[in-house]
Amino acid sequence: MSIRSSFGKATGLFVLGLVALVLPLSAEAPLVVARARDLRTRLVMDAENYLGVPYVYGGLSTKGIDCSGLVYRVFRDVLGLGVPRTTKTLYDFSEKVNRENLEPGDLVFFNTTGPLAHVGIYAGNDVFIHAASEGPRTGVIKSSLDDAYWSEAFAGGGRLVSPAGYLGLLLGLGGGPLLGADTLGRGFGVAANLSLPLRGVEPGIQIAPSWDVSLGVFRLPLQFSFGIDRHLRFFAGPAWTLGEPRLRVSTGTRIYEAGGGILGSAGLAWAPFEFKMGQGDWRLVGTLDWNRYVAVAGQGADTQSDLAASLRFGLYLESRILI
Secondary structure, eight states: OOHHHHHHHHHHHHHHHHHHHHGGGGSOSSBOOSSHHHHHHHHHHHHHTTTTOOBOTTOEETTEEOHHHHHHHHHHHHHSSOOOSSHHHHHHHSEEEOGGGOOTTOEEEEOSSSTTOEEEEEEETTEEEEEESSSSSOEEEEEETTSHHHHHHEEEEEEOBOOOOOOOOEEEEEEEEEEESSOSOOEEEEEEEEEOOBTTEEEEEEEOOEEETTTTEEEEEEEEEEEETTTEEEEEEOEEEESOOEEEETTEEEEEEEOOSTTSEEEEEEEEEEEEETTEEEEEEEEEEEEOEEEOTTSOOOHHHHHHHHEEEEEEEEEEEEO
8 A cells, every 4th residue: 555545544534533523513402313312311321331430631432531521422422423522612512401401411511620611411310420530539420419519510501412301300119128126027018209309309299008017907108208318208198008907916916096197107218329220220228117006995005016016117129210
């Protein structure tokens, strides 16, 4: 092969590379795409593939990458086209979105070392994926928009692809064993929670049917819930009971009446661990709930048994999705 031919091919590749970098600038964001929800899911999943990659200024590979480089690589991997390479040009190119309307796959911009100095990919539930250059953790990590530092530095959101039409609600589905003070295996419960994320808090409603082996009843609570910082949730509301609650005690059987009313049940749920399993995000949730059971008159006082009847613990595996 002649030197002239090699030079010609090298020049051609160089020009094609420049076109790939510059071409999107002539388009107008957001880019209209088919199956926007599926594509946005793929954007987030591809960004997660870079978790743990070290931060390298100007980097564009799994050996090292910077914040705008992560955005560039993810959109090139998923869409097959280049987007602007710097944070400021990404911001100028994108359609502006406020925090309340962010969808997974949108961009989040921050004023850190300077105006519009940092960018990340929004993953949903106030979490974003980014390549951090400083702080307690560096490289490609997940952070929360509710963290004091990122909340104060937040400069706005940007949209590069068409919206998916999310309602902005979080649906949590989970289930697991119930534990009690009187017996280790108290029963089994499931729960469905629908909440609206609002700047660090999540008001919502939930239904949590359960079979209580110790009392021999089926319990159906309908509760109002209030979550704090994604990890802690309080709930309370009325509950309906199928069956006559009976608890075995040392002296025989203690009989209860199921209390109803507005406060028939209450408790809290704590989710200290989150992890990835398959294509879903999962949490391990511990619950402590109180159910109103009143001992039938004429049985005498037995505070310990009454407490055991009303209090129970749960250990749930929960998956949460944005709808």
